[in-house]
Structure formats: structure tokens, C-alpha cells
Amino acid sequence: MAVKTIELLKGSASIEEIIEVLTTVASDLGDDVVDDLSTLQVIPLKGAMTNEVFQVNWPTKNGDDLRKVLVRLYGDGVEIFFDREEEIRTFECVSEHGQGPRLLGRFTCGRVEEFIHARTLLAADLRDPDISALIASKMREFHNLHMPGAEKVQIWERMRKWLGEAKSLCSPKDATFFGLENLDEEINSLEKKLSEGYQEIGFCHNDLQYGNIMMDEETRSLTIIDYEYASYNPIAYDLANHFCEMVADYHSDTPHVLDYSKYPGLEERQRFIRIYLSSQGKKPNNAKVIQLVNAAEKYTLANHLFWGLWGLISSYVNKIDFDYKEYARQRFQQYWLRKPTLLDTQSIQL
Numbered sequence: 001m002a003v004k005t006i007e008l009l010k011g012s013a014s015i016e017e018i019i020e021v022l023t024t025v026a027s028d029l030g031d032d033v034v035d036d037l038s039t040l041q042v043i044p045l046k047g048a049m050t051n052e053v054f055q056v057n058w059p060t061k062n063g064d065d066l067r068k069v070l071v072r073l074y075g076d077g078v079e080i081f082f083d084r085e086e087e088i089r090t091f092e093c094v095s096e097h098g099q100g101p102r103l104l105g106r107f108t109c110g111r112v113e114e115f116i117h118a119r120t121l122l123a124a125d126l127r128d129p130d131i132s133a134l135i136a137s138k139m140r141e142f143h144n145l146h147m148p149g150a151e152k153v154q155i156w157e158r159m160r161k162w163l164g165e166a167k168s169l170c171s172p173k174d175a176t177f178f179g180l181e182n183l184d185e186e187i188n189s190l191e192k193k194l195s196e197g198y199q200e201i202g203f204c205h206n207d208l209q210y211g212n213i214m215m216d217e218e219t220r221s222l223t224i225i226d227y228e229y230a231s232y233n234p235i236a237y238d239l240a241n242h243f244c245e246m247v248a249d250y251h252s253d254t255p256h257v258l259d260y261s262k263y264p265g266l267e268e269r270q271r272f273i274r275i276y277l278s279s280q281g282k283k284p285n286n287a288k289v290i291q292l293v294n295a296a297e298k299y300t301l302a303n304h305l306f307w308g309l310w311g312l313i314s315s316y317v318n319k320i321d322f323d324y325k326e327y328a329r330q331r332f333q334q335y336w337l338r339k340p341t342l343l344d345t346q347s348i349q350l
Contacts, residue, residue: 018071021105022056025069025112028104029144031061034048036316041066045120046251048058049314049322050228051075055115068115069104070152077317080165082228090147090227100225116223123249126242127208127262129271135213136272137279138222139242141203143235151201154231156191162309163187169316176327178312178332193343194234194298203236205230209245236295238300239276243269245301256323258330269293298342305336 001260022040026032041057053075055250057066075082094100101114125131161184167175175181205212208231214223266270273292277284311328318324 015269017107018110021107021112022069022071026058026067029067031058031067041167042071045070048083049250049320050078050318051110055211056112065196068117070101070113070115071110072113075318075320076087078228080313080317087228087230089114090230093147094145094227094230095266099145099225100223101140110346116214116225118216118221119224121210121215121253123210123246123295125213126214126246129265131215131274132204132268132272134215134220135242136275138213138224139205139208139238140226140279142205143238145203147232148204150231150283151232151298153195153199153201153233155206155233155237155306156187158231159302159306161189162306166309166312169313174226174312176281178308178328183309190301190305194295194302199234199236201214201232202235202238203230204233204235204241206241208238208242209248209250211250234295234299235290237293237299239273239296240304243272243296244307245268256330258302258327258328258334260334264291269296301335301339301342303333304338306330307317308335 020350021286039058041055043055045053045055052075054071054073055068056071059069061063069078078084088106090101091100092103094318097100101116103111104114105112119209121131127133148203163180164194167180170178170180204222205227207226208224212224216220216223243264245265247260247262249255249259270289270293273296274289277288277292296318308331310333312323314322315324
């Protein structure tokens with residue numbers, strides 16, 4: 001593609017800075033062709049909602065093959081959601097554990113990553129029993145990673161911080177419509193109720209939608225990518241997040257629309273959690289499965305608040321073509337719809 005295509009990579013950094021980093025990356029990989037910008041191919045990748053993501057190709061030194069890297073341009077205002085330097089440290093640490101792509105280079109508004117030669121999952125893949133079983137086992141592996149920092153729950157303080165940001169950004173009309181004044185009490189109450197009893201804490205991805213899972217078709221091995229929101233949390237929260245993501249199709253004509261008729265039924269959730277608990281070779285008893293199924297279902301409420309706030313804030317700060325405010329409305333609607341059932345009834349029995 002011609003130099004004109006390089007314009008796709010423009011962000012807050014100059015195009016010259018991005019090309020300089022790509023040139024260094026090419027040199028580190030043993031290539032020397034990035035000096036000729038006409039040899040670069042830039043392919044936008046769809047489905048990202050926090051960043052803009054591109055596949056960038058150039059001929060290798062022998063000219064017979066293409067070198068592929070991934071270029072990530074950070075979205076506007078995303079520093080509200082997480083600390084970028086901390087996210088980079090997480091990225092590098094996960095990579096050191098052999099769990100994700102390598103960091104190849106950084107520039108002011110983004111970075112260059114190793115290109116994973118695997119396909120990104122699609123929404124329908126999450127409902128394939130064989131692929132779902134692979135995801136369950138991979139989640140358990142991810143949760144057992146030993147990462148820097150205190151192994152303590154992060155979700156509640158992060159949610160409170162986001163609520164403060166939402167209150168400062170929102171118009172009075174939106175603040176009233178989304179009931180922001182009542183959410184402090186909701187978060188406090190939910191934390192108290194969901195924190196009762198024993199909880200297993202693990203290193204959670206916290207955004208395990210299908211677009212953040214890649215599969216090598218030959219080996220059937222999975223790679224979990226994109227760790228912006230990763231932190232220690234109850235594993236039940238991460239399982240709930242994955243179940244909630246089954247209602248979304250971010251590659252449809254209406255990517256913001258969530259279809260809750262696609263939420264996995266009890267049998268499907270039970271099967272997933274049984275595989276998750278069995279993946280390290282020890283068969284769980286029914287009581288353990290029941291406990292985690294119930295906990296994950298209740299933690300869907302925390303997920304709805306978390307991503308509802310994310311969508312509302314994003315509608316003010318992110319310019320990606322996505323109806324963030326309508327997405328937020330749907331998540332808050334599900335919170336209020338499901339709260340009475342999940343908190344005021346007996347636990348689910350298998």
C-alpha cells in the first residue's frame with residue numbers, strides 16, 4: 001500500500017515518530033526495508049473499543065515473506081481507566097510468563113507488539129463447546145499467574161474512582177438519567193454482600209470478550225491478549241465477565257447492542273466452571289462447582305456497574321465509532337433488572 005495508507009497511524013504522536021519506531025523494530029528483527037514507506041501495508045483491525053489496532057506488514061530481508069507486527073494507538077482519554085505504565089509492566093510480565101505477545105517498541109501514543117499468528121475468536125466461538133472448554137482451561141492458567149503487586153481485590157476501588165470521573169464529566173441530564181448520585185451506596189452495598197465468606201483471588205483479565213482471545217488453528221492453543229484492565233480480583237468476577245461477554249457481537253452492524261437472550265444458561269455455566277476447576281487435574285466436587293456458579297452469577301452485577309460506568313465515561317472521552325452511552329444504558333438496565341433476583345433469593349442449586 002502507498003504512503004497514503006500510513007496516514008491511518010496518525011495519532012497524538014507524529015507520523016515520523018511512529019515510522020522511526022517501526023524502523024528500529026524492523027532492524028531489531030533483521031529487516032531493513034522500512035525506509036521505503038511504499039513497502040508498508042497498514043490494515044485496520046476491527047472490534048477494538050479502547051484503542052485503535054492495526055496490522056502492519058513489510059517484506060523481510062529476503063523479500064519472499066512478509067513481516068507482520070501489531071501497532072496499537074491508544075484511545076483518547078483512556079488514562080482515566082488505568083495507569084498506562086502499570087499496564088505496560090503487566091504486558092511485559094505476562095509475556096515473560098509465556099502468555100502473550102512481546103512488546104517490540106513504544107511511541108508517544110501507542111506501541112508495537114509481536115503479531116500473534118492465530119485468528120481472533122468470533123462471538124459464535126464462545127458457544128462452541130470445544131472452544132469454550134479451551135477457554136475455561138486457559139482462564140484457570142491465567143488466574144494462576146504470579147504477578148507483581150499485592151494480591152488484593154481491585155474492582156471496588158476502581159469502580160469508585162470511575163464513578164467519581166463519571167460525576168465530573170457527565171451533564172446534569174446524564175447524571176440524573178443514570179442515577180449517579182445513588183451509585184456510591186450501590187457499590188458499597190454490593191461490595192459488602194459479595195465479599196461475604198471465602199473468595200479465591202487470582203490474577204484476572206477483567207475484559208475476556210471474544211476479541212481478546214486468539215486461537216492457533218493447527219495446535220488449538222489459545223492466547224489471551226490486551227491487559228489494560230487486568231488486576232487481582234475474585235476469580236468469580238472474571239468468570240462472570242466472560243459469561244456477560246457472550247451476549248455481545250462487536251463485529252455486527254450494531255456492535256453496541258447486547259442480546260441477553262444469548263446469556264449462557266445454567267447448564268452451560270456449570271459445564272464451563274467444572275472444566276475450569278478440573279483443568280489442573282483434580283476433579284472438583286459438586287459443592288465446589290455450585291459455590292462458584294453461584295458466586296459468578298452474583299458477580300455479574302459488579303460487571304454491569306463496572307462496564308456501565310466505562311461506557312458512560314467513554315461516551316465523553318473516546319472518539320471511536322461506538323455508541324458508548326447506549327451500551328452503558330443496557331449494562332445499568334441489566335444491573336437493576338437482575339439485582340432483586342440475584343441478591344434476594346436462595347442460591348442456585350445444580
